[in-house]
Amino acid sequence: MSKVLSYGMVGGALDAFIGDAHRKAINIDGKARLVAGCFSRSWEKTLEAGEALNVPEDRLYHDFYEMAEKEAAREDKIDFVVIVTPNYAHYDACKAFLNAGIAVSCDKPLCVEPEEAKELEALAKEKNLQFMVTYTYSGHVTAKSIRATIAAGEIGEIRTIMGEYPQGWLAAEDISGNKQGEWRINPALSGKTNCLGDIGTHIENTVYRMTGLKIKKVLAKMEKIVPNRKLDDNTTVLVEYENGASGCYWSSQVAIGHDNSLRVRIYGSKGSILWFQENPEVYQVYREDGSITEIHRGYDAIKPEAAKYQRLPSGHTEGWLEAMANLYSSFIDCLNAQAEGKFTEDMIDYPTIEDGVDGVEYIAACLKSQDSGNTWVDFN
Structure with a gap:
């Protein structure tokens, strides 16, 4: 049986739509659990979300730079991060976690500038890290x-x-x-x-x-x-x-x-x-x-x-959340296979960093x- 992975989230406070959707989609298959987060630029909102989502306070962070650095140093560090901020923060957040050696799932669009996108692509390849861009459909x-x-x-x-x-x-x-x-x-x-x-x-x-x-x-x-x-x-x-x-x-x-x-x-x-x-x-x-x-x-x-x-x-409708869950299912399977030394490129069945660059x-x-x-x- 594959390992249940742990993940953190940047953005996605309790009053945010897309973060909640990502959490629900990941929960559908139970292949990963939320253990860390910087849910808002507001520390109060991050604390509020952490309490509601059962994330321990010592794994709540004031900003994503602190989160990337401290999670990377932990023996039980997160296996991947989910970035669901407004567009302007995508590049810096993705770069921080890639530099920390942590795989990334980022909402679209990947970032604002093509040069930034290509830099993230090169960094993900250099670090040999899985990178998903959640084009849900x-x-x-x-x-x-x-x-x-x-x-x-x-x-x-x-x-x-x-x-x-x-x-x-x-x-x-x-x-x-x-x-x-x-x-x-x-x-x-x-x-x-x-x-x-x-x-x-x-x-x-x-x-x-x-x-x-x-x-x-x-x-x-x-x-x-x-x-x-x-x-x-x-x-x-x-x-x-x-x-x-x-x-x-x-x-x-x-x-x-x-x-x-x-x-x-x-x-x-x-x-x-x-x-x-x-x-x-x-x-x-x-x-x-x-x-x-x-x-x-x-x-x-x-x-x-x-x-x-x-x-x-048939007749029991599967919809948008299940579509996102399908992306996460492939992404997490690839992460587990990589950790076990069994990963091959043909296993990828989710939109990658290349999709994000495009x-x-x-x-x-x-x-x-x-x-x-x-x-x-x-x-x-």
Whole structure:
């Protein structure tokens, strides 16, 4: 039986959404337990979270620098850290733990600048440390089954892709009291982008994880629709892939009536695949003979490499938390295998530091396109 690992968390105080989601996702499989944390810039909030989460006070820290240094010095140090702060702190926090020899799971986007992302990638490789970037949607069983379907050539050569992620939660000008929204539209905390970095990168990564296609160039239109907004809240990106296929990605936080409506349509020479995140238990395969097949999670039609992540019978819905849990399951299995000297690269089934670098470079290319008058810009 594999060892139950221990982890720490940076960010994720009791009033934060994403930290609680990560903790719940990790708890689903019981492969790791929370033992340390710096949950907030406020010491009072860190103490409050530590008490609620049963983290001993001697493993609560005032900042992530102290946490990385002191955890690394412990005989029972954490096996990995989960970083769920606003974007501006990702780079420094990731670097501190990598330098301390501790594996990292970081929420997306990885950081703000491409140079920072590449530095973290080089550091993770130098230290031989696992590094996951939590692009959660790639963890859905159906998303993994789609990847296997496309890899097997069942819809032929991919010709064009449509990806969209509309939300409506930031449509109002006054969002005072909305903690999650307030930091996202603040350049000091979010970085150079809001909508594109927050949800547009989910389209980029979900499509890549399904298809394996690398982007060659982009043309972006990044809008600030709501009055007095400093960062984009609606973006459209035209994409050209290395194989010559085209794509169009639309993300919005001002689309009233939408919640988390990530949708991907992939069109190939032999067929098409349609997938909708808010109904993640199924996907549709359209074939050139006119037949339409709806694939349901929980049945034999799901590809074996995806089916191994299923926890419940069909009809008992698995959703977003389970998708994140699937990423952590692979990440923790890889950490255990590495500790046992049994790790091989093909065991990795989660978005890696390379995915994170691609996401930051995608943002940078779109910003360059926007600043140059919405022109085509080479990716990488």
